Amino acid sequence: MMANGTLTMGHIIAQTKGNLVSNMDNDKVLMSINSGKYYNLGGIGGKIWELIETPVSVEEIVAALTVEYEVGTAECSSQVLAFLHNLLQEQLIEANVGAGIHSK
Amino acid sequence: MAYLLHVRKGVGTMIPSIETTNYEAFGMRIASQLALPELQRVYIDDAYADIEIQYGDLTRVWAEAAIARNSYNLIDGGIIFTIPDTAIFSVEEGKRITVSPMENGDSSRIRLFLLGTCMGILLMQRGVLPLHGSAVIIEGKAYAFVGDSGAGKSTLASAFLGKGYPLVSDDVIAVSLDPDGIPIVTPSYPQQKLWQESIDQLGLAANQYQPLYGRVNKYAIPVASAFHTQPVPLGGVFELCKVEGEETKLCEIERLGRFPLLVRHTYRNALISLLQLEQWHFATSAAVISKIGVYQLQRPSAGFTVQRMAAQILELTRKGVS
Structure with missing residues (x-):
């Protein structure tokens, strides 16, 4: 897991479990089952x-x-x-330091 | 004769009759062993029925499924639930409802759960989103009125009915997506529930109508003549809520706020997770939300404001719901 909240190019990003996902028009929308919050990630975010x-x-x-x-x-x-960084704060993703890659 | 006896044994020994009658509701053809006077009869071959409603002894299935002492339990292909002093019901694969009446289970009370909870579960199993409320047709589109109990859904629908706008549903609004992703409302069946106060206000005579089982002052009014029977596109959803103050107020709900609104007003929404349909519900909501207008209609808790609300809705639909 991340040590001090600074995300770098070397971090490996993964979705967290427990999100409902759907397309709405050209946007990607999400609901976190854990928090009950809804998100619109937009087009590029999607x-x-x-x-x-x-x-x-x-x-x-x-x-x-x-x-x-x-x-x-x-x-x-x-x-x-x-x-x-926003997704990380909302616990929608996890960031791990990749094997063999040194974070800058 | 031996064959007949065999058939009867197969369905259970307590069965009064194995004759079936065919009905239509929610756009489905129903072959039912239980008489369902609320529904429209149709004269078709049993083989063409979409769903079947049958008697059966569920005592053992219930005992095996009810491990966690929940009132609703999963079984292979569906859900089983018990209503005390009434019946055990199972709803499977979106096409079969089995009723196991308890001793002295009242038949109109059994039908209340059959046409309500069972039908709601069955629709979800078939990929149809059941919203709880009333819907009328304005200019070729269905508009749904949702809200908490007593918010005024039926009464508002009645006001529209009185102005000549046909009713499509008065309890469970069946919303499905057509192949182009357009949300469509399929009419339920011609019956309207109305509270005593609303009957008085609308100038209807209560003693002409049959009170609904166990609901004092709530009446079932057959509305076959003003009931729309063809599927229509869903134009909008209006959430009714009572507020302090004297004004009625109409405001549009922003996109993400529409999701929890649809969850709140999905019929028997507590069963979505048991049925493991959260992802389906979310994706269906997203598809519906992007195609219709969703509004909150606030009205004073005191006073009879139904005609004013109807006028506001009509003005909005004329301007074009976004």
Whole structure:
């Protein structure tokens, strides 16, 4: 698990269990069964949610998004990290330090 | 004769009759061993029935299933539950309801649970979202009125009925998604429940109507003539709630707020998790929510404001519900 709340490109991101998920128009909506809270992840947020269906690193998420959307790696990285930080605070995801990858 | 005896034994020895009658409700053809005077009769071959309602002895199944002393328990393919002094019911695979009456179980009380709880469970098993409330048709679309008991759902529906707008349901509103993802309401059956006060206000004479079993001052009013029988798209949901003050107020519910609203007003919502249908309910809600308008209609707890509410709803539907 994360040591001090700082998410880095090397972290492996995984969805937590116990969320209901659905598409609503072009958005991805979620409900946490544990907290009873509802979330709208939006369109790109929904894409990220799909990317982490099996655990992947932040770096891999950013790489996938920069292929699909017209966005630079630096800009994409900071936005993805901020988005994942929110999901982490809401306990919708888990972040683990990947094996063999040293966090920066 | 030997064959007949064999059949009777097979269904249980306490069975008064194994004759079936065919009915229609919620767009389904029902072959029932229990007489159901509330429903519309249809004359079809039993083989074409969508669901069957049968007598059967569930005492042993109940004893085996009721391990946790819950009133509702899972069995293979469905749910079994007991209503004290009435009957044991099982609802399986969205197509079969079995009733095991208790000694002195009142038949109209048995039908209350059969057409209520059992039908609600069966609809969910069939992937149909049952909302608790009344629905009327305005300009070719169904509008659902939901709310707590006593919020004024039936009364509001009656006001629309009085203005010539047909009723599609007065207790369980069956919402399903068509192949294009459009939410559709399938009419239930022509019966309306009304409280004494509302009957008086609407100028109907209470002594003409049959009181519903065990519900003093609540009457069943057959409304076959003003009852719509074809499926229609769902246009909107209005949640009625009583508030302090003198104004009636209509406000739109934002997208995410619509999810808990639909959970609150899903018929027998406590059974969603037992049926392991949370994900289905969430996905169905998302599909419904994005296609209709969802509003809260606040009304003063004192006074009779039904005509004012009806006028506000009509004004909104004319402007186009978003």
